[in-house]
Amino acid sequence: MKKELITFGATDVVTVSPVENTLFIIDYQAWHAKKQLEVLLAQEGVSCQIICAYKLLPNQILDLVTRVTHIAPNTSCDTKVRGVLYDKAKSTYIGEIVIDSRAQGSSSYLENAALVIGSATHNHTEPILKIEADDVSASHSSFTGRIDAGLLYYLQSRGMAITQAEKLLAKAFLASVGV
Numbered sequence: 001m002k003k004e005l006i007t008f009g010a011t012d013v014v015t016v017s018p019v020e021n022t023l024f025i026i027d028y029q030a031w032h033a034k035k036q037l038e039v040l041l042a043q044e045g046v047s048c049q050i051i052c053a054y055k056l057l058p059n060q061i062l063d064l065v066t067r068v069t070h071i072a073p074n075t076s077c078d079t080k081v082r083g084v085l086y087d088k089a090k091s092t093y094i095g096e097i098v099i100d101s102r103a104q105g106s107s108s109y110l111e112n113a114a115l116v117i118g119s120a121t122h123n124h125t126e127p128i129l130k131i132e133a134d135d136v137s138a139s140h141s142s143f144t145g146r147i148d149a150g151l152l153y154y155l156q157s158r159g160m161a162i163t164q165a166e167k168l169l170a171k172a173f174l175a176s177v178g179v
Helices: 149-157 162-175
Strands: 002-006 013-016 022-026 035-041 047-056 061-070 076-085 090-099 107-116 122-131 137-146
Touching: 002 013, 022 035, 035 047, 035 076, 047 061, 047 090, 047 162, 061 076, 061 107, 076 090, 076 122, 076 162, 090 107, 090 137, 107 122, 107 162, 122 137, 149 162
Parallel strands: 002 022, 013 035, 022 047, 035 061, 047 076, 061 090, 076 107, 090 122, 107 137
Antiparallel strands: none
């Protein structure tokens, strides 16, 4: 599978239309504006993965939109957005899956997961599925949670400081998407 790094730079919208199976990795750089990745699957049988793993330090903001449009039949996309939010960080993620009536046999999955460390954080997820075909598979999942107190206790009982344990668990959480 081809790998492609998506960096927004000064632009707010990036549109791609892969012609071969592609893994898109979104490079998060503490954006100050809404960023949008649009993927158009217009060639039959093409599949892609979209991965975004981010860490928001105190008071940082993430505002991300992904839109995957299946135009051709038998296309697939797996989107995973995963983040760690520290004190007063805010994230907004809108994930949209559009399956055109011509895209029979297509499949698409959308996942957003956030790990909260600290207080006064805000995570907002909005999955949008627009399906016009009848022979498809499309689903989404979203969760926001805190570090398991039992895991923190276990690492502390082995001599690890709480901040070091939180960093280790946050790193493992982000690594689980394959970045």
